[in-house]
Amino acid sequence: MILGTIFSVGNLVLPLLALGVLPINMNLKLGEYFVFHSWNLYLLICSLPALISSIAFIFLPESPKFLMTVGRNEKALQVFRKVYSMNTGKPEDTFPIKELVEETKINNENSNKHGGYITANRTKVQALREGWQQINPLFFxxxxxxxxxxxxxxxxxxxxxxxxxxxxxxxxxxxxxxxxxxxxxxxxxVMLEVFQPRSKSLNSTAECVVVCITT
Known part of the structure; x- marks a missing residue:
């Protein structure tokens, strides 16, 4: 629901932003070959959220699910404590959960023919093979x-x-x-037919008017 709301708001904001930016008469020369127009400014503004988000991701903590998957339970527990403190306003040491389940051990014990061996030290080839093993049943x-x-x-x-x-x-x-x-x-x-390109015959007898200017 939140994702759908964001897309809906974005579809409303972009036309309003275009109405405010695109009519601006802007011809800013940057160097000899590049001219900065209003549509360049519009695209620049539209790219700012993606740029800000990519920088913000650097400072976000890793997902506890991922940390548990690769066997870093202590780090995952620290993230849970921080989230708990931010949501409740209570100290981190009051977080009621003291220990997390060893997910890597459970996954290895319950693995099947479709993959499921999730380890902290697996190679990229192993990760791709396991991913394909889990996707493969969709095509049968x-x-x-x-x-x-x-x-x-x-x-x-x-x-x-x-x-x-x-x-x-x-x-x-x-x-x-x-x-x-x-x-x-x-x-x-009818409106659209008017703007359709029409081929002109090379043997057309249409009148040609030439204006000569003497100097």
């Missing part, structure tokens, strides 16, 4: 039909969403230009 019955359905739905959603997002500005511009130059309303199809 009884899961293969469901995964194909999910892939198809996701593909269609992204195709329709991105197509609509890419062409909406052009459609709105075509509607605005037609109403401006023709001073009338009509169907959307």
């Amino acid at each position: 019955p009884p899961h293969v039909t469901k995964i194909i359905l999910v892939f198809t739905m996701q593909c269609l959603i992204m195709m329709s969403l991105n197509t609509l997002r890419l062409w909406l500005p052009q459609i709105f511009q075509a509607i605005n230009d037609y109403q401006y130059y023709n001073n009338e309303t009509t169907s959307l199809c």
Whole structure:
């Protein structure tokens, strides 16, 4: 729900930001070849949240789940204590849990043919092999039909969403230009037909007007 809310707010903020930034008449020359326009400023502002987030991640503690997975229970317990203190306002030493379960030992004992051997010292090749062993069942019955359905739905959603997002500005511009130059309303199809490129015959007999200017 939180993620969906963030996406919805972002979809509202971006057009408002564009309305405030893009109309600015800006032609700032930086050096000999680069000119900084208002759309450059818009993209720069849009990139700031990602830049700030990437820097903030450096100062965030590691996930307790990951620490437990690789066998660093004491470090995970410290993170739990800090989160407990921040959420409740109580000292860290009042955290009721004193010891965590040895997850690496349990995972190794309960491992199966689909992977599950999680160790702190595994190599990248071992990690990739274990990951593939856990993903592999998705491509065989009884899961293969469901995964194909999910892939198809996701593909269609992204195709329709991105197509609509890419062409909406052009459609709105075509509607605005037609109403401006023709001073009338009509169907959307007629408006779009006006802006379709038309091939011109090389043997056209259209009148050509040449204006000569003498100096």
